[in-house]
Structure formats: structure tokens, C-alpha cells
Amino acid sequence: MQRVLHEETRSQQNIEDITRLARPDVREGAKPDDVEADWLVRFFDRARITSDVEMQTLWARVLADEANAPGAFSRRTVDLVATLEKSEARCFSDFCSFCWVMDQLTPLIFRDDLYQTTLYRDAGIRFGSIMYLDMQTGSVVLTTAGNELAPISGATENREFFDFVCDTWRESGIGVTTDEP
Numbered sequence: 001m002q003r004v005l006h007e008e009t010r011s012q013q014n015i016e017d018i019t020r021l022a023r024p025d026v027r028e029g030a031k032p033d034d035v036e037a038d039w040l041v042r043f044f045d046r047a048r049i050t051s052d053v054e055m056q057t058l059w060a061r062v063l064a065d066e067a068n069a070p071g072a073f074s075r076r077t078v079d080l081v082a083t084l085e086k087s088e089a090r091c092f093s094d095f096c097s098f099c100w101v102m103d104q105l106t107p108l109i110f111r112d113d114l115y116q117t118t119l120y121r122d123a124g125i126r127f128g129s130i131m132y133l134d135m136q137t138g139s140v141v142l143t144t145a146g147n148e149l150a151p152i153s154g155a156t157e158n159r160e161f162f163d164f165v166c167d168t169w170r171e172s173g174i175g176v177t178t179d180e181p
Contacts, residue, residue: 011048014056018047021060022067032067039066042075046082055086061152077145089153092146094123096155099142100165107142108165119161 026032043066047059062081065072084092098120099107142150166176 010051014048014051015044017053018050018056018059018063021057022064025061025064026067030068031070034070035066036070039073039075039078043078046078052086055084055089058084058089058152058154061154062149065152073148074144077148080145081149091124092149093153093155096150096153097123097158098161099150099155108161119158119164123158 043059043063047056047063050056050059058081062073062078095107166178169176
């Protein structure tokens with residue numbers, strides 16, 4: 001009986017922590033009442049066992065974005081987040097710093113430079129990382145879940161990569177214009 005009480009207390013604390021972390025990201029005008037009840041049950045059922053603060057932060061981003069735009073995350077994506085190891089979440093976040101929005105979120109991996117370019121290496125992006133994320137070198141495409149999670153992945157802008165891509169495209173004869181000075 002003590003074990004069950006301890007587990008339920010810990011689960012409730014995890015849920016409260018995730019909800020507290022989500023609150024600042026819920027925008028004014030959000031419609032959390034429009035979030036599907038079954039989605040919420042599934043979300044809290046999966047998230048309640050997460051006590052690691054970094055992973056709780058990921059859960060909080062999912063919850064806040066779902067409150068901001070009900071239907072933003074599928075139940076399948078919720079299930080995927082539940083199975084992510086912290087190292088996988090970090091790897092995905094690192095990978096997302098190599099994605100650009102061109103009609104849709106598009107990963108940019110230059111195959112010839114994958115092993116040589118320090119940009120990738122320094123970010124932990126290697127052939128093994130791509131395989132770890134179930135992607136194929138040369139044809140990196142985000143799944144539906146990947147597209148749902150990428151905006152909240154915590155990826156940071158990689159200015160050095162931006163400059164590298166612009167230079168590479170210019171050298172290839174592709175016209176590149178930016179709003180950058």
C-alpha cells in the first residue's frame with residue numbers, strides 16, 4: 001500500500017511540475033478547454049512518470065503548444081515523446097539546429113561534408129546520430145511527429161551553419177538573398 005501511495009504521490013507531483021512549467025508558454029487567447037479530453041488523458045498518463053526536469057520541460061512545451069493550438073500534437077507524437085530517452089531528445093534538438101523553414105521545416109545535411117565539416121561534428125551530428133534518429137543520409141526527412149516536435153525542440157540558431165549554407169549555395173551558383181546585413 002505504501003508503494004502505491006508513493007507512486008501516486010510522485011506521479012501527481014510530476015504532473016503538477018509539468019503543468020507549472022507549461023503555464024508561462026500558454027499564450028493569452030489560448031483555448032485549453034478545446035483540447036480533446038482523450039488527448040489530455042493520454043498526455044498525463046504518459047507524462048506522469050517523468051521526473052527529470054529536462055524531459056519535463058519537453059512535456060511542458062508539448063502541453064503549452066497544445067493549449068495554444070488544440071490538435072497541434074497527435075496522440076502518436078505523445079506516445080513518441082513518452083519513449084524518448086533524454087539523449088535522443090538532445091540529439092534531435094541538436095539536429096534541428098540544421099533545419100530551415102522552406103515551405104516546411106527542412107533538414108539541411110550536406111552529404112559530402114557530413115564527415116569533414118566541423119559544424120556537424122561540433123554539434124554531435126555524425127552518421128551514427130542520423131541513424132540513431134532513424135534517418136537516412138542523403139534523404140533526411142522529418143516524420144509527422146518530427147515536424148510537430150521540431151518547433152519546441154529547444155534548438156538554437158546556428159549562425160555558423162547559416163553562413164556555411166549561404167556560401168555553399170553561392171559557390172554552386174544558387175542565388176541567395178537574406179535580410180541579414
